Amino acid sequence: MPQPIVLSFIQAKQLLKARAAKAETALASPDLGISMVEVTIADSGAIFPGGECLSWDDATTIAAEETRCFVLEHGRIKPIQIYSEETDRFYSLMPTEGAPTLLISGIPMHRIKGTDPYKDTLSKVRTIAPIRGRVLDTATGLGYTAIEEAKTAEQVITVEFDPAALEIARLNPWSRRLFDNPTIEQRIGDVFDVVQDFADGSFSCILHDPPMFSLAGQLYSGEFYRQLYRVLKRGGRLFHYIGDPSNTSAATVTRGAVRRLQEAGFTRIVRRPEAFGVVAYK
Numbered sequence: 442m443p444q445p446i447v448l449s450f451i452q453a454k455q456l457l458k459a460r461a462a463k464a465e466t467a468l469a470s471p472d473l474g475i476s477m478v479e480v481t482i483a484d485s486g487a488i489f490p491g492g493e494c495l496s497w498d499d500a501t502t503i504a505a506e507e508t509r510c511f512v513l514e515h516g517r518i519k520p521i522q523i524y525s526e527e528t529d530r531f532y533s534l535m536p537t538e539g540a541p542t543l544l545i546s547g548i549p550m551h552r553i554k555g556t557d558p559y560k561d562t563l564s565k566v567r568t569i570a571p572i573r574g575r576v577l578d579t580a581t582g583l584g585y586t587a588i589e590e591a592k593t594a595e596q597v598i599t600v601e602f603d604p605a606a607l608e609i610a611r612l613n614p615w616s617r618r619l620f621d622n623p624t625i626e627q628r629i630g631d632v633f634d635v636v637q638d639f640a641d642g643s644f645s646c647i648l649h650d651p652p653m654f655s656l657a658g659q660l661y662s663g664e665f666y667r668q669l670y671r672v673l674k675r676g677g678r679l680f681h682y683i684g685d686p687s688n689t690s691a692a693t694v695t696r697g698a699v700r701r702l703q704e705a706g707f708t709r710i711v712r713r714p715e716a717f718g719v720v721a722y723k
């Protein structure tokens with residue numbers, strides 16, 4: 442099935458610039474920077490290979506929107522955003538110069554200041570490298586951590602609470618491997634409950650990348666950490682994203698999380714400020 446064209450203000454501005462320069466063609470990305478194609482600059486709009494046309498009015502609309510990406514299909518644009526009745530929150534795909542991030546009620550789910558979501562993902566996954574065996578990825582989001590873990594793991598089980606987040610991921614070109622990689626198994630549910638289904642010692646690594654404490658407090662609780670400890674193999678590693686350690690409230694949350702991880706049984710806990718989290722060893 443052909444993939445839909447997904448655009449942000451970055452491509453829209455490039456195309457408008459090409460039109461202003463009276464160019465006949467321009468190179469533009471149909472998938473938020475993953476690949477480039479030659480686009481015809483016509484009076485009616487920018488025409489992509491395959492015939493899809495972005496009108497100049499729509500290009501101007503997209504160029505003015507820095508917090509949402511758009512799908513272009515059948516000559517119409519549609520913002521990538523969803524209201525979730527499940528959580529009473531708005532989900533949208535926000536562009537960056539690299540991979541886009543997921544906004545939940547306006548809060549980015551990846552680091553974007555001084556870095557980008559892909560580099561952020563690499564910094565998290567590297568804290569528990571080498572990743573082998575069976576991996577639990579507690580919060581799917583756009584699937585970036587699951588996709589990265591699946592490059593070396595035997596199996597990745599990734600859990601997402603809100604189907605709205607997965608709907609956004611389905612439209613995100615950077616999330617495509619989440620849906621076609623047989624190494625990744627997706628579960629829908631609250632990981633607080635789902636984790637109880639797993640046998641003791643059944644994962645070699647766990648990557649815990651929850652929303653911030655104020656959005657998902659139970660995922661920072663002693664009760665949840667005891668479950669993570671139980672399902673981790675002896676010698677296994679847990680990375681827990683917490684937040685910018687130089688921020689006072691994240692530093693407070695980190696201190697509490699470290700204490701509760703120790704109480705849950707983790708023998709060694711190492712702060713990894715470069716990844717805004719901690720690694721706990723069993």
Ligand SMILES: C[S@@+](CC[C@H](N)C(=O)[O-])C[C@H]1O[C@@H](n2cnc3c(N)ncnc32)[C@H](O)[C@@H]1O
Nearest residue numbers: 550580581582583584585586602606631632650
């Ligand atoms: C920081 S994002 C995860 C980013 C993800 N690791 C990635 O690489 O794109 C957090 C995700 O956790 C989801 N979430 C929130 N509460 C949850 C829960 N109780 N169980 C599972 N997922 C949850 C949110 O909907 C959001 O998609």
